[in-house]
Every structure is written in structure tokens, then in C-alpha cells.
Amino acid sequence: IENQSDASLQSLLEEVHFADVAEIINELNKEEATYLIKLLDSDKTSDILTELDEDVREGILGNLSSKEIAEELEELDTDDAADIVAELPQEIVQEVISEIEDREHAKDIVDLLRYDENSAGGLMAKELVKVREDWDVLTCVKEMRAQAENVTRVHSIYVVDNEDKLKGRLSLKDLLTTSTKTHISEVYIPKVDSVNVNEKPEEVAKIMSKYDLEAIPVIDEIGRLVGRITIDDIVDVIKEEADKDYQLAAGISQDVEADDSIWDLTRARLPWLILGLFGGAAAAVIMGGFEEMFRRYTVLFLFTPLIAAMAGNVGVQSSAIIVQGLANDDIKGSIGDRLIKEMLLALLNGVILAALLLLFTWIWKGDFLTALAISISLIAVIIVAGFIGTFVPLFLDKRGIDPAIATGPFITTSNDIFGILIYFLIAKLVLGI
Amino acid sequence: IENQSDASLQSLLEEVHFADVAEIINELNKEEATYLIKLLDSDKTSDILTELDEDVREGILGNLSSKEIAEELEELDTDDAADIVAELPQEIVQEVISEIEDREHAKDIVDLLRYDENSAGGLMAKELVKVREDWDVLTCVKEMRAQAENVTRVHSIYVVDNEDKLKGRLSLKDLLTTSTKTHISEVYIPKVDSVNVNEKPEEVAKIMSKYDLEAIPVIDEIGRLVGRITIDDIVDVIKEEADKDYQLAAGISQDVEADDSIWDLTRARLPWLILGLFGGAAAAVIMGGFEEMFRRYTVLFLFTPLIAAMAGNVGVQSSAIIVQGLANDDIKGSIGDRLIKEMLLALLNGVILAALLLLFTWIWKGDFLTALAISISLIAVIIVAGFIGTFVPLFLDKRGIDPAIATGPFITTSNDIFGILIYFLIAKLVLGI
Numbered sequence: 038i039e040n041q042s043d044a045s046l047q048s049l050l051e052e053v054h055f056a057d058v059a060e061i062i063n064e065l066n067k068e069e070a071t072y073l074i075k076l077l078d079s080d081k082t083s084d085i086l087t088e089l090d091e092d093v094r095e096g097i098l099g100n101l102s103s104k105e106i107a108e109e110l111e112e113l114d115t116d117d118a119a120d121i122v123a124e125l126p127q128e129i130v131q132e133v134i135s136e137i138e139d140r141e142h143a144k145d146i147v148d149l150l151r152y153d154e155n156s157a158g159g160l161m162a163k164e165l166v167k168v169r170e171d172w173d174v175l176t177c178v179k180e181m182r183a184q185a186e187n188v189t190r191v192h193s194i195y196v197v198d199n200e201d202k203l204k205g206r207l208s209l210k211d212l213l214t215t216s217t218k219t220h221i222s223e224v225y226i227p228k229v230d231s232v233n234v235n236e237k238p239e240e241v242a243k244i245m246s247k248y249d250l251e252a253i254p255v256i257d258e259i260g261r262l263v264g265r266i267t268i269d270d271i272v273d274v275i276k277e278e279a280d281k282d283y284q285l286a287a288g289i290s291q292d293v294e295a296d297d298s299i300w301d302l303t304r305a306r307l308p309w310l311i312l313g314l315f316g317g318a319a320a321a322v323i324m325g326g327f328e329e330m331f332r333r334y335t336v337l338f339l340f341t342p343l344i345a346a347m348a349g350n351v352g353v354q355s356s357a358i359i360v361q362g363l364a365n366d367d368i369k370g371s372i373g374d375r376l377i378k379e380m381l382l383a384l385l386n387g388v389i390l391a392a393l394l395l396l397f398t399w400i401w402k403g404d405f406l407t408a409l410a411i412s413i414s415l416i417a418v419i420i421v422a423g424f425i426g427t428f429v430p431l432f433l434d435k436r437g438i439d440p441a442i443a444t445g446p447f448i449t450t451s452n453d454i455f456g457i458l459i460y461f462l463i464a465k466l467v468l469g470i
Numbered sequence: 471i472e473n474q475s476d477a478s479l480q481s482l483l484e485e486v487h488f489a490d491v492a493e494i495i496n497e498l499n500k501e502e503a504t505y506l507i508k509l510l511d512s513d514k515t516s517d518i519l520t521e522l523d524e525d526v527r528e529g530i531l532g533n534l535s536s537k538e539i540a541e542e543l544e545e546l547d548t549d550d551a552a553d554i555v556a557e558l559p560q561e562i563v564q565e566v567i568s569e570i571e572d573r574e575h576a577k578d579i580v581d582l583l584r585y586d587e588n589s590a591g592g593l594m595a596k597e598l599v600k601v602r603e604d605w606d607v608l609t610c611v612k613e614m615r616a617q618a619e620n621v622t623r624v625h626s627i628y629v630v631d632n633e634d635k636l637k638g639r640l641s642l643k644d645l646l647t648t649s650t651k652t653h654i655s656e657v658y659i660p661k662v663d664s665v666n667v668n669e670k671p672e673e674v675a676k677i678m679s680k681y682d683l684e685a686i687p688v689i690d691e692i693g694r695l696v697g698r699i700t701i702d703d704i705v706d707v708i709k710e711e712a713d714k715d716y717q718l719a720a721g722i723s724q725d726v727e728a729d730d731s732i733w734d735l736t737r738a739r740l741p742w743l744i745l746g747l748f749g750g751a752a753a754a755v756i757m758g759g760f761e762e763m764f765r766r767y768t769v770l771f772l773f774t775p776l777i778a779a780m781a782g783n784v785g786v787q788s789s790a791i792i793v794q795g796l797a798n799d800d801i802k803g804s805i806g807d808r809l810i811k812e813m814l815l816a817l818l819n820g821v822i823l824a825a826l827l828l829l830f831t832w833i834w835k836g837d838f839l840t841a842l843a844i845s846i847s848l849i850a851v852i853i854v855a856g857f858i859g860t861f862v863p864l865f866l867d868k869r870g871i872d873p874a875i876a877t878g879p880f881i882t883t884s885n886d887i888f889g890i891l892i893y894f895l896i897a898k899l900v901l902g903i
Contacts, residue, residue, distance in 0.1 A: 054681060316779065321775070345775045382736060386736055453775055
């Protein structure tokens with residue numbers, strides 16, 4: 038590709054969607070990528086930049102002058118522009134901002150930089166169509182034409198009073214079907230969902246998906262309309278949230294991708310593995326305390342991995358259901374009810390599994406009492422594992438801690454230890470050692 | 471609440487958003503729920519119905535006459551209406567459909583019933599605004615006003631030719647800023663993303679979120695515009711997809727919620743637990759083959775839970791990263807490269823963890839050779855676990871099987887068995903037994 042003439046490359050890429058070009062550029066090295074970006078016009082490259090991987094984007098922006106970066110920013114919506122500015126090295130931010138010709142746009146970007154990335158303010162864009170309640174439909178349409186120039190997609194039209202406070206919204210449909218002399222105050226819908234600038238992104242996502250909204254206005258502490266969040270940004274929030282929970286359940290502690298470096302992947306994976314190692318060492322010490330018993334009943338030893346694995350599996354199942362239920366807001370009733378239900382469920386599962394295990398061990402080893410001891414232990418271990426798996430995430434959630442950390446290795450490790458301890462104590466009791 | 475007068479209840483609920491009313495109704499019994507639904511007007515109740523839990527909705531619809539159900543359906547968009555009709559008992563479907571007064575609406579619903587639930591056709595709605603390329607802007611606006619009456623939210627305006635084939639789209643913005651005499655064929659945007667009716671929902675979700683679309687037109691095999699899918703339906707698809715992967719990783723085989731019955735939860739959880747039981751039994755049999763060795767080196771026994779747990783943890787981490795990478799389409803390079811990378815990663819993690827374990831065991835038991843045997847085994851087990859965790863999901867994906875089933879209990883169980891086997895073989899070798 039790199040050997041072809043500029044013109045043919047240009048015409049080739051012109052036809053391709055920017056998200057696809059971004060995928061190609063992610064594969065290239067820094068020089069090739071910069072070359073391509075400079076080849077295309079900023080209308081398209083600005084969109085490409087937002088789609089690139091963070092490290093690739095950093096490399097390209099490092100090769101561009103402040104003026105070139107400013108030109109890209111001018112083509113972008115304020116929210117995407119602010120995200121890119123936030124990634125720039127501190128020393129060139131001021132220079133880049135001062136190179137932006139549209140001063141209104143520059144001001145909006147700077148305003149957005151003030152908000153915490155992890156809040157509604159950090160997600161919102163400044164582009165929106167707003168009308169004053171004291172205008173008539175004709176003025177409104179005129180003003181909207183002007184405003185629409187800067188807005189990629191018109192969602193709702195927001196109605197504000199003369200202090201810029203959000204009063205309601207106007208549907209495009211109503212505007213298409215109302216006479217031009219009507220006053221806005223007569224036709225607008227006074228009820229409109231909105232979120233506060235300080236709201237958490239996950240909460241905004243919940244509200245928007247619960248009420249099926251495509252855009253939501255953002256208001257500040259005194260009710261003034263300061264921006265709007267669109268559903269495409271929320272789709273990203275939902276995906277990130279799901280990815281994060283999935284990774285926590287799998288024992289990966291940072292946001293990593295398969296293509297990150299071995300070093301990044303190690304840093305994300307090692308902490309939980311070390312936790313598992315400590316857990317295993319603790320289990321070894323506990324088992325060491327029962328060494329005498331094992332010399333006499335070696336068969337008990339053979340089932341420790343089974344007991345530990347079942348304790349881990351049941352614990353992960355229980356905690357996953359609770360964590361998911363909490364994320365989707367459909368955990369009802371008290372913690373007590375929830376625990377009783379989980380105990381009954383564990384008892385049912387435990388009895389079925391223990392019956393199978395009893396049969397297997399009895400046939401294999403021909404010793405009913407030992408088989409019974411192992412099976413009874415299994416029931417007890419499953420009930421305790423279910424209890425821990427249910428209680429810990431509910432407890433963390435009540436304390437305001439993300440319950441997702443209590444899935445995966447955390448539950449597996451603690452259940453391994455408890456499971457083995459319970460197993461030995463019960464076996465000792467049943468066998469009368 | 472139920473003792474209050476109808477009127478006060480009515481006025482109370484009128485103020486509340488339908489999604490919130492649905493949450494309240496989910497908590498009531500069948501009779502109370504039906505009473506409330508009959509109390510409110512169908513404008514609101516139809517929306518409430520779509521938000522209810524499936525079993526609650528079934529109960530309420532069972533208490534309504536065909537005519538009442540038909541009235542609810544008339545208020546709904548065709549996609550939601552078709553979903554509800556699909557849930558009705560076969561014998562009353564025809565009666566309900568014949569009671570719908572708007573024949574056009576009834577026809578659209580019946581059309582939608584033909585599509586597979588798990589396809590773009592099953593997600594789409596018939597409501598859309600389309601204009602012919604040979605109209606002028608004035609005709610277009612007039613037609614749009616009529617069409618907009620039936621469409622809750624106007625997204626894009628689609629342009630079709632005289633055979634109803636999709637040609638492109640018209641942005642609302644352009645329509646607001648173009649003179650009324652212009653021909654549509656001169657102003658429309660000839661490039662528009664679309665999906666085939668047979669496309670999988672996950673693919674539609676990927677396309678829409680990659681290109682940041684809020685609605686996408688659906689075309690049939692010969693390119694005719696048959697419907698459109700909106701982003702709110704896609705948000706549900708993305709959530710369900712994420713929930714499903716999460717549950718598979720946690721060993722839950724069906725779509726269950728924390729509030730389902732104990733019986734449903736058992737059926738979803740027991741299969742993977744039984745798999746785990748078989749795995750544990752297999753591990754016990756393997757360990758049984760090494761009984762002699764353990765009588766002499768009891769200390770080796772103490773570390774089997776640790777080895778099994780580490781094998782499980784590493785396997786789950788590796789497979790989770792692969793499954794997530796496949797879901798997000800960012801796995802690049804060949805399977806061979808991927809495996810080599812994972813081996814290096816496992817080696818790095820393994821050496822760090824083994825060093826810690828060596829130190830611990832040496833200090834605890836004072837026997838360097840045994841400690842060395844255990845630590846070397848740990849490295850080998852981690853490498854094999856990483857290999858299995860990487861290879862199995864990639865292999866399943868190549869075969870067209872959902873790689874998500876290869877996470878959680880599947881990986882944990884198989885790694886337990888392999889881990890223990892490798893552990894004993896290496897220990898035997900190092901200790902020269």
C-alpha cells in the first residue's frame with residue numbers, strides 16, 4: 038500500500054467508512070499512520086482519530102503540529118474533542134486550544150475539561166438545540182436552523198427559560214405539525230428526564246436504557262441546561278461496564294485487551310494469582326494439621342480437589358447471580374430472605390450431587406462409612422459456599438463497594454479454604470477419629 | 471394501596487413514568503395487576519405491558535379479553551406488538567389480530583411474526599419515514615407529516631425508488647435547510663448502512679455501535695426496505711449478550727435471574743456442577759494411582775488444592791481475555807502467535823509465583839528438593855493451563871461454536887485434572903521416586 042501514489046490511495050480511502058479506516062491505521066506503524074492521516078482531509082481524519090486505540094492516537098498526535106491538531110478538533114463534537122485534549126501533554130494544550138479558530142467551540146471544549154471523566158459531565162457534549170419558552174414556532178425554526186449547523190444529529194429540542202433553566206422539551210414531530218405562530222410555551226412538553234452533571238455514568242446508562250431515551254439533557258446544580266448525552270456514548274459505557282465485571286469475575290484486575298503487551302497483561306493478572314497462591318498456601322497449612330488423619334484414611338485426601346472445586350463453583354455461581362442482579366437492579370427483598378433462598382437452593386443441589394458422589398465412592402472404594410462422610414461434607418461445603426457467595430457481594434454493595442470484586446478468584450480462594458476446613462472437620466466427626 | 475379509591479389511584483399513577491409503574495406491577499399478584507392495568511388508559515398501559523416480566527405479562531393478558539388486548543396492541547409500535555403476540559396462546563392470536571381496528575397496523579404485526587426472533591427481522595419495527603427519490607421537498611414534508619403520526623421518533627428519513635428498494639437517506643438537518651422545490655434525488659445521501667433481515671442480532675449490534683448509528687434500515691434479499699432497528703433495541707441485545715457470557719463464565723447455563731424460582735435456578739446451575747463433580751471424581755481416581763508416593767511424601771499432598779486452584783485461575787484468565795477479544799473483534803494475528811504470546815506470559819507469571827512458593831515451602835518444611843519439585847510443577851501447570859485456556863476458545867470459535875462456553879467451570883474442571891496429573895508426574899521425576 039505504502040508504495041502506491043498519494044492520489045490513488047486517497048481515492049481508495051475516500052470510499053471507506055472512518056471506523057474501518059481507523060481499524061486499518063491501528064495496524065500500521067506511527068510513521069505510516071501519520072502519513073495517512075495527513076493525506077486525508079480533516080473532515081474524515083477527525084472522526085478516524087476518535088476511533089483509534091489510545092496509544093496509536095498518541096503517536097500520531099505527537100507527529101502533528103498544534104495547528105493541525107486544532108484543525109482536527111474543530112471538526113469534532115465537543116465531547117470527542119475534549120476527550121482528545123485531555124490526552125494531550127499538558128504543555129501543548131494551551132497552544133492547541135488557542136489555534137482553534139471557532140472561539141465558541143474552543144470555549145465549550147475548555148468548559149468540558151473541567152468535568153470529572155467519570156461523571157455525566159465528562160460524557161456530555163455541548164452541541165444541542167435549545168429554544169426559549171417565550172419564542173414562537175417561527176423564531177424557533179429560524180434559530181434551530183442556525184443551531185442545527187453545529188449539531189450532527191438533532192435529538193430532542195430542549196426548552197429553557199430566560200435564565201437557561203431546563204423547562205421541558207419539544208418534539209420534532211410536534212414542530213412539523215404545529216402552526217408557525219403558536220408560542221413555544223403552549224406546545225412544549227413540560228416533563229423531561231434529565232441528569233445532574235455529577236451523576237455517575239452507570240446511573241445515566243440505567244436511566245437512559247430503562248426509559249428508552251436516545252439523548253438526555255444534563256443540568257447543573259441550579260437546574261441550568263449545560264449539555265446533553267447521547268445513546269451512542271451510553272452504549273460504550275454499558276459495554277465497558279459489562280467488560281469490567283466480566284474481567285473481575287475472571288480475575289483480571291485492570292482493563293486489558295488481548296493485544297496489550299505481556300507486561301501489561303502480567304500486571305493485570307498477577308495480583309489475583311498471588312491471592313490464589315496465598316489461599317493455596319493457607320489450605321496447605323490447614324491440611325498439614327490433619328496429616329495424622331490422612332495417614333490412616335488416605336482416601337479422604339483423594340477427594341480434596343473435588344471438594345475445593347465444588348466449593349469454588351457454587352460460590353462463583355451464587356455471587357454471579359447476585360452481582361448481575363444488583364447491576365440490573367432486580368434484587369428485591371431483604372438480605373435474610375435472599376440468604377434463606379440460597380441455602381435452600383444449595384441444599385437441593387447439594388443433596389443431588391452428594392447422592393451421586395456417595396454412589397461413586399461406595400462402588401469405587403467399597404467403604405460405605407467413608408463414602409457417607411465425604412458426601413455429607415459435600416452438602417455442608419456447598420451450603421457454606423452458597424452462603425459466602427451470596428452474602429459477600431450483598432454486604433459489599435451495602436457498604437458502597439463494587440460487588441463485582443467479590444466474584445472469581447476472591448470467592449474461589451476463600452471457598453477453597455473454608456471448604457477444605459469444613460470437609461476435614463466433618464469427616465473427622467463422622468468417622469469418629 | 472388497593473383500598474384506596476380508583477380515582478386517587480388513577481391520578482397518582484398518571485404522574486409516574488410507565489417503566490416505574492411496570493416495576494410496581496411486577497411486585498403485585500395477578501388480580502391486583504389486572505385491576506391496575508384496567509384502571510389506566512391504554513396509551514400508558516401498552517407501554518407498561520412491554521416493560522413487565524414475561525410471566526407477569528402472561529398472567530395479565532390471560533385476564534383480558536381479545537378486544538382489550540387488541541386495544542393495547544394498537545398503541546404499540548409494531549415490533550413490541552409482535553413480541554407480545556408471539557407470546558399469546560396460538561388459539562387466541564387470530565381473534566386478537568382480527569380485533570385490531572387499524573388494518574395496516576395488524577398487517578405489519580402479522581408480517582413481523584414471520585421472522586425468526588433471533589434475526590434482524592425479529593428485532594425490526596415497521597414504523598419508519600420513507601420518501602420516494604422522485605418527490606420534491608414539499609411533497610416530502612407533506613407525506614412525512616402523515617407518516618410521522620405513526621412513528622414515535624423520527625430517526626433518519628429513508629429514500630427508496632419506485633420498487634421500494636433502499637437508495638439512501640435524507641438528514642432532517644438537510645430538510646430543515648433546503649428550499650422546498652428541490653428534488654429529493656438531488657439532496658439525498660446515496661450512502662446508507664443497512665442490514666439484511668437474516669442478519670444475527672449480535673452482528674447488527676456490532677455494526678450499529680461501530681458506526682455509532684441510532685437506527686439502521688433493514689432490507690430483504692432483493693434490497694427492498696422492510697423495516698428499521700433502533701438503538702434502544704440494540705442496547706437490550708448488547709446487555710443480554712454480556713449477561714449471557716457472564717453467566718456462562720460463572721457456570722450458569724440458562725438465562726436466570728436472582729428472583730426466579732429455586733427449581734429454575736437449580737436447573738440452570740446443576741449441569742455445570744455435575745460436570746465439576748465428574749472432574750473431581752476423575753482427579754480422585756488419578757490421585758489414587760499415586761497413593762504409594764503420597765504415603766512417603768505426604769507434603770506433596772498438601773499442595774494439590776493449591777496446584778488445582780492455580781491451574782483453574784490461570785485458565786479462566788486466559789480464556790476470558792480470548793472470549794472478550796473475540797466478542798469485540800480485536801483478536802489479530804494467527805492462533806500460533808497468540809499461543810506463543812500466552813506461553814511467554816504464563817512463563818513470566820509462573821516463574822514469579824513459583825519463586826514465592828519455593829520460598830514458602832522451603833521455610834515451612836525445610837526440604838529444598840521437595841519445595842523445588844512443587845515449584846517446578848507449578849510453572850509447568852501454569853503454562854499448560856494458559857495453553858488450554860487460550861487454545862480451546864480459539865478452536866471453538868473457528869468451528870463456529872460460541873467460545874463463551876469454554877470459560878468458567880469447563881476450563882476450571884479440565885485444568886484441575888490436567889494440573890494434578892502434571893503435578894504428580896513432575897514431582898515423581900524431580901524427586902526420583
